[in-house]
Amino acid sequence: MLYCNILKKIPLIVLIIYPLWNLKANSNEDTQGKSSNSILNIIELANDDLLTGRFNSSFERLSNILPEAIQTKDTVAQILIYRKFGVLYGKFGQNKLSLEHMKKGLTLAKKQKNTKLTISCLHALASQYSEIGEYHTSLQYLDSCLLRSTKQFIPHYIKSLYARNFLRMGEYGKATEYFNDILPELKYTNYNHQVAIINNVAELKLAINQTDSAQYYFEKALDIVNKQQIHPMIKPSLLNNLAQLYYKKGNKNKAYQYMSEANTCSDSIFNILGENNKELFKLKSKYSDDILKKEQTIKEQNLHIEAINKASFRLKLLIAILLVLAIIAFYTVKMRFKMRSMAQTQEYTKKKNEAVLETKNKELAVNALQLIEKEHTIEELLDFVKENDKDKHKSLAHKYEQNSKKLWNDFHDRFTQINNQFYERLLEIAPGLTPTELKHCALIKLNFDSKEMAQILGISQNSVHMSRSRIRKKLNLNREDSLSNYIAGI
Incomplete structure (x- = not known):
């Protein structure tokens, strides 16, 4: 019962402690x-x-x-x-x-x-x-x-990069195969990819001397760059290539126009990528790296502090758990000691009661023996009276019989009072026992032999033996089992 009560409380303790344990870990x-x-x-x-x-x-x-x-x-x-x-x-x-x-x-x-x-x-x-x-x-x-x-197919941005590598490596056949796959899908890509791909296709056409196609694709790429205001780094190259193409075709005015625009764009790009800007970019990069390293150091320190706090929190939690377990152990030992003390007290009381019961049963047996002896004396006196005065004997014998019956009933009641659960236990084992057989069992418990039982009950010893045999049968005892020992243990 004690352990059941403790075990019932353990889930509650766990429910309280577990969320606390994981509180910071999950935050x-x-x-x-x-x-x-x-x-x-x-x-x-x-x-x-x-x-x-x-x-x-x-x-x-x-x-x-x-x-x-x-x-x-x-x-x-x-x-x-x-x-x-x-x-x-x-x-x-x-x-x-x-x-x-x-x-x-x-x-x-x-x-x-x-x-x-x-x-x-x-x-x-x-x-x-x-x-x-x-x-x-x-x-x-x-x-x-x-x-x-x-994906089951190669994405266009991967194809275009394969094509560009093969173009730069001079493997124009492979580059052409990839670009031919890409061009039908071009309208589904964003403008940034379109410009890069169209410019590469134009360079490929220029490399294989398809100048008209090259001019078409260069102008198409330039148109997207101007309209969408993207890829400023590609624009000078587009303008320069168009200038050279128009110059070869003899259109010097158009060539000059594109060349002038290309120079203007190049100057703008040079300002962006000039040495001063490069140095400034390096300084910014170094400054950003320094800040990042410092912030990383601070972050590591904060993580270290957080780890210490977690360790401290878990240590306190562990101490709390140990304290709870110590309290449970203390009360367990205390209750176990109390239960042991109660068991010893009960054992002592049981032995004391058994000793008292045994003493009273001995007193009953002594009283019964005294009654038997008294009856012997009275029977001798009655025999003497019978020889001298038969009428007087008849009156005294009837009176003696009534008195003897009352004495033995009183004896039976006293036995029942002392051994109050004896008959109940007997009937639980053998419900078929008769009242007479129950009296026989009571006398057996008081250690009377067959002769004494016959005198007390006013029957022959043979009748007592037959009664004992019926009792053994109802109690399901074997031949080698002792009836006296069995009844004494009830």
């Missing part, structure tokens, strides 16, 4: 792996700045938002930021930094097991290696993109 889980809309919006603005040539603005936006993405464990945002940083560093010729940042993003994407972002990072690296002339490495990254892609 930051909700923010992991999720990108807030505000961070994604800033990344989108930085991307717009990148596409429209506002590189410093793009860099500043990304630099400002990266610490927040790291602090909030926004892995998706970190991947996108590192990829954009890679593109920006590539624009300024910082190829080592460009590849480092892109690979950081790829590592995070792989850890997150995010297939879509992993493919995006692999494609960005393939594009950067293509820009710096490492075409075979670029092709390897593109192959990795295809291995991870779940």
